[in-house]
Amino acid sequence: MEREMAASYEPKLHSEIRIFGSSDEILTDLAEYISQVSEISVKERGYFAIALSGGPLVSFLSKLCEAPYIKTLDWSKWYIFWSDERAVAKNHADSNYKLTKEGFLSKVPIMSGHVYSINDSATVEDAATDYEFVIRQLVKIRTIGVSESTDCPKFDLILLSMGSDGHVASLFPNHQALELKDDWVTYITDSPQPPPERITFTLPVINSASNIAILAMGVDKANAVHSAVSDSSDGPDAPASLPARMVQPTDGKLVWFLDKAAASSLEALCDDAYQQQHREY
Numbered sequence: 001m002e003r004e005m006a007a008s009y010e011p012k013l014h015s016e017i018r019i020f021g022s023s024d025e026i027l028t029d030l031a032e033y034i035s036q037v038s039e040i041s042v043k044e045r046g047y048f049a050i051a052l053s054g055g056p057l058v059s060f061l062s063k064l065c066e067a068p069y070i071k072t073l074d075w076s077k078w079y080i081f082w083s084d085e086r087a088v089a090k091n092h093a094d095s096n097y098k099l100t101k102e103g104f105l106s107k108v109p110i111m112s113g114h115v116y117s118i119n120d121s122a123t124v125e126d127a128a129t130d131y132e133f134v135i136r137q138l139v140k141i142r143t144i145g146v147s148e149s150t151d152c153p154k155f156d157l158i159l160l161s162m163g164s165d166g167h168v169a170s171l172f173p174n175h176q177a178l179e180l181k182d183d184w185v186t187y188i189t190d191s192p193q194p195p196p197e198r199i200t201f202t203l204p205v206i207n208s209a210s211n212i213a214i215l216a217m218g219v220d221k222a223n224a225v226h227s228a229v230s231d232s233s234d235g236p237d238a239p240a241s242l243p244a245r246m247v248q249p250t251d252g253k254l255v256w257f258l259d260k261a262a263a264s265s266l267e268a269l270c271d272d273a274y275q276q277q278h279r280e281y
C-alpha cells in the first residue's frame, strides 16, 4: 500500500506515507496498523497506551469494533488518553470524549478505569495541570513508557487528525504553544476554531511517542499535506511553524494515512517531477 513518491516527497527518515483510493481502504489498513502496534506494545511492555484525537478520526476506528479485532485484541491492556480536548462538558457535541465514547469506547471492552479523559469541570489551566499530573503518575509506574532521549512520556501510539490549516491536536499554526519545551500538556484560550478554550499535548510529548499516525482526508487538506511533508524548508508552501510539519518523532515512527484527494498536491508535483526527468533525458 506504500506508494513510491518523487524525490522531493521521499518520506523523511522514520516516516511513511500511505495513500488510499477509498475510505474503506483507510479503515481496513488503519485497523490492521493499530492492531499490530497494540500487539507489539503489549508483548514488549505489557500495556498499550494510545492517545486519540477528535475530528473524523474516531469514525475511522470502526473496523476495530468488528471481527476479527473485537475478539483478537487484548483490550484489557489498552489505556486511552486524548491528545487534545475542547473545554466543553463531556456531553457537549464538541467534546472529543463524547465523540470517542459514542463512536468507539461504547463498542469495545476497554475497562472504564483505563480511560483517562480530561477534566471538564475545571478551568482549562487546571484541567491541563491535572492531566499532566495523571500522566506523570502513569509514567512513574510505566503504564506509559518514558523516552530515554527526552524524558517525556512515550505513548505507544498517538493518533492525530490534521485540520486543513495544518493543525494537529489543538496546536495551531504560529501559536506560541508550539514553542513549549518543558510542559507535557498545555491549554489555549484563543483557538482559531471554536471552541476557543482547549487542552492539548505539546510537541515534545507528541514527538516522543513510539508511533504517530496522522490522518488527512479530502481535498481541503491537500495544501497542508504538501506543506507538511515537503522537503523544502522555506517558501510559502512550507511554513516553519505548521504544526503537522513539526511532528517529527524523536525515536519513533510517523505514518501518514491519506486519501487521494488529500494527497493530490503531492501527486501533481510527483507527476511534474516525473515529466521533468523525462524531458531532461
Ligand SMILES: O=C1O[C@H](COP(=O)(O)O)[C@@H](O)[C@H](O)[C@H]1O
Pocket (backbone or CB within 6 Å): 053, 054, 055, 056, 084, 085, 086, 096, 160, 161, 162, 163, 164, 167, 168, 169, 170, 193
Ligand atoms: O479541533 C480538532 O480538529 C482536529 C481535526 O481537524 P478536522 O478539520 O479534520 O476536523 C483534531 O485533530 C483535533 O483533535 C480536534 O480537537
